[in-house]
Amino acid sequence: MNNLLTATLILAYLFLATACTKEQPEGDHAADITFRTDSSFTWRNDTVPLSDTLHIGINVSKGSDDIRSFFVDVAYDNGPRLRQDSVHVDSDPFTFVKTVITRDQAGTETWWFSVREYDGDITQRALTLTAQ
Secondary structure (H helix, E strand, C coil), X not given: CHHHHHHHHHHHHHHHHHHCCCCCCCCCCCCEEEECCCCCCCCCCEEECCCCEXXXXXXXXXXXXXXXXXXXXXXXXXCCCEEEEEEECCCCCEEEEEEEECCCCCEXXXXXXXXXXXXXXXXXXXXXXXXX
């Protein structure tokens, strides 16, 4: 009986000792890119007129690492990306406003907004406009 009680206590101790976990430090997470949704900004994929003037506002907050650069690229009709803007980032949060004039021919324009952290990680958001 004594051996059974001792074995039970040892097993209970081992169970409780391994069930506890230490708080882990916050994990690595990416920068956050959000579109401004004010009434004067375009913030979602949409169909727009040819040669339309649009304003796109971007808010960026750093993740685990500081942000180094912000880039804006455009791709027409699923073609290669063409660099439009490149900015060194020295604040958190970071805001950027881009005025876009859509093409005078029908097709799609995908605007890419990217941030590069000092460790090389890149976070991207895209906005696709269909000009008609």
